[in-house]
Amino acid sequence: MALLLFVTLLCCSLLMLIAWRVQQASGNSTWIDVAWTFGTGAAGIGLVLWPLHGYGPITGRQTVVSVLAAIWALRLGIHLLRRALKGRDDPRYAKLKDSWGESYVWKMPAFLQIQAVSVFILGLFILLAGRNPAPGLNPLDILATLVAVCSIAGEAIADREVARFAADPANKGRICETGLWGWSRHPNYFFEWLIWVAYALFAISGFASAWGLLAWAGPIVMYLVLVHASGIPPTEAHMLQSRGDAFRDYQHRVSKFVPLPPRKPRP
Template sequence: MSILLFACCIAVLLCLVMAVAWAVAERTGNSGWVDTIWSFAVGGAGGLAALVPLDGAPGFLPRQFLVAGLVAVWSLRLGLHILARTRAGHDDPRYAHLRREWGDAAPRNLFLFLQIQAVAALVLALALLAAARNPLPYFHLGDVLGLGLALVAISGEAVADRQLARFRADPANAGRVCDVGLWGLSRHPNYFFEWLGWMAYPLIGLDLGGAYGWGWAAFAAPALIYWLLVHASGIPPTESHMLRSRGDAFRAYQRRVNAFWPWRRRGGDEEKRR
């Protein structure tokens, strides 16, 4: 199969999957299904991108299985986490706010929005394809660094999610802002580790000797994820919701803790005690 044909097939498949996500969200009234399905869709598309035979390519490389395995672990961890929240009745406040803003046009606008997510998933899948096809002898330093970085990122995101869930489960924390553990170092540690995990694939795909130029295409994944999380569908709508629901408490949190990069600001402890 040619890369072009594969990209077209994956694009159609992802558009269909996100159309199903739209239908499920509309039928259930719970937008949590959107990110659940998207997470599994990216994992499936990424695994196919890593493993599908391509015209002119040699036999299977161990690196292809490494990339497929890492994206599968990421997808299952994140997808099952969001699935558990969704089945418990948690509706994503970002989508709920968009629905209120869109009014009667909400069903149409949500459908178009999810098709844009399908395009984003396609970019991620093609970046994984580029990383997995690096022809350098396996195991090279980039593979080791990429594997280690991916495992740290998946573990860090899981810890952040668990700390937030534990904080919310305590009735004494009702109406408070979570600033414990990793949440005291970054307002969005789950987003930071999400981005960090996608940085693993350029490490795996790069050939600094210049023989495999397509390895640079793997940077499309962390670049896209950073833009989505920091400037588009991640931090901006999440913080808008938190400002509406937590008010001055969240404003104080914003002043003492960085939004994305984990680092406690100087004087943060003093302000917290005031």
């Protein structure tokens, strides 16, 4: 297991180094998110399925968790890949470049190695879900599967809604309040967080050990990252700068993270 963990961490580091080189050559930081997504899925699946003691049978839980991780990574990765191929840069990285100035040349690859560590750690949370030694599948596994399916479907719907909104020239300069975006300002982030809840449910299913409970660090870490660090704060700062009072009104009416019925407009 130690060797598997070391090789996985090394691969994560190399992947993000390649992502940095691609970003430098293309000038498009979305490639970083593409690498992060596919890397997280691959790391988790590899840690779940790689044989540790010979080629024994793969359990049902390993299969379900691996399939869900693959669907999640392919769906989100292909979505981001399409954005990268269209040349759409991520304003969060542009803001980092402006704030770092000349030191961006060496700070960016160092930052991406931190991203590599995050890929490895998230892979460990998938590992805890897939290698839960509890025999068979039980109702909590079914619940976890339903949560994961809702997460993947919800994020896909949110991405599709905002893409369709942005593709209409009549919506230029406006704020998307279509469908899920009328109930949450960041439904894509909410449903992204939800899949880590699913992995935590898999990890404790029928086996309430310290290792299983550790998987709950996954949704906690993702919540902190998405809501208080690199997710919502820079996105909303960019929207406030570009949309002004219209976005402030949107903030007042629509829930920040969890989808909830919108509040009435200010008088």
